Amino acid sequence: MLIFSHVSLIRDGRTVLSGIDATALPHGLIALLGPNGAGKSSLLAVAAGELAPAGGECEFDQLPLARTHANTLARRRALLPQQSSLEFDFSVREVVRLGGTPFPDIPGHELEGLIDSVLQLTDAESLTERRYLNLSGGERQRVQLARVLVQACAAAAQGPALLLLDEPTASLDPRHQHMLLAGLRELARKLPITVLASLHDVNLALTYAEQSWLLYEGRLVAAGKSVDVLTPERLAAVFQLPVRRVEDQLVFGLARGPLA
Numbered sequence: 001m002l003i004f005s006h007v008s009l010i011r012d013g014r015t016v017l018s019g020i021d022a023t024a025l026p027h028g029l030i031a032l033l034g035p036n037g038a039g040k041s042s043l044l045a046v047a048a049g050e051l052a053p054a055g056g057e058c059e060f061d062q063l064p065l066a067r068t069h070a071n072t073l074a075r076r077r078a079l080l081p082q083q084s085s086l087e088f089d090f091s092v093r094e095v096v097r098l099g100g101t102p103f104p105d106i107p108g109h110e111l112e113g114l115i116d117s118v119l120q121l122t123d124a125e126s127l128t129e130r131r132y133l134n135l136s137g138g139e140r141q142r143v144q145l146a147r148v149l150v151q152a153c154a155a156a157a158q159g160p161a162l163l164l165l166d167e168p169t170a171s172l173d174p175r176h177q178h179m180l181l182a183g184l185r186e187l188a189r190k191l192p193i194t195v196l197a198s199l200h201d202v203n204l205a206l207t208y209a210e211q212s213w214l215l216y217e218g219r220l221v222a223a224g225k226s227v228d229v230l231t232p233e234r235l236a237a238v239f240q241l242p243v244r245r246v247e248d249q250l251v252f253g254l255a256r257g258p259l260a
């Protein structure tokens, strides 16, 4: 379980998270929503053990994240930041293989099999022989996703694992957004992986995330079943924009309602 207990965080002298209490169960995809600057990336960085709370504690599977060695963290959780920089001229497969670096004990053929399966999940198989630096923004995003998926799946083979994704769908086209979230949901059901992903698309959260956490000005204003959290009234208040349900818009995806 990922547990935030009274977490507060100060950055640059400003309180950017306060009083965060939340629990994420294993085998779930949780969407993290909120306006720009609400604290989504900061909360993901706390969950990754990269930023230490000023107060409270964040634990994953009884591991106090801020006080855990980087090598141990790398074997338990994978983080995809909003922007990944890579300056070396690696092939796509080499970039994805980097996800296996914390696990030198995995036999080579197993790692290559895992790489193949995550390349399929991210629809990046056709890119394998390309140079990473020559790819488009969305293609790079899919390759970086494949890299952290290798890390998370390798971690999950040894115990509960955490996958933290900061706006994973930001540069993806609609088909790849849906493919990714459907794939992540399946993965989290099959393996002991908790996925926490920040999203700006409320409809994607309603369709694919069992749970949603809604942040506003550093506070968690609601957490629970997506359909209960993401109500028009609450979204209108948090995003300071009128929200309505409509029948006449084009919506990608299969014709089914939000997750019950």
Ligand SMILES: Nc1ncnc2c1ncn2[C@@H]1O[C@H](COP(=O)(O)OP(=O)(O)OP(=O)(O)O)[C@@H](O)[C@H]1O
Pocket: 011, 012, 016, 034, 035, 036, 037, 038, 039, 040, 041, 042, 043
């Ligand atoms: N490196 C930093 N140093 C100091 N303050 C920061 C830093 N990064 C972010 N902040 C501040 O922390 C607050 C929360 O930022 P954060 O990036 O967590 O928000 P977010 O919800 O992820 O926003 P967005 O939707 O724009 O990505 C903001 O007020 C931001 O200005």
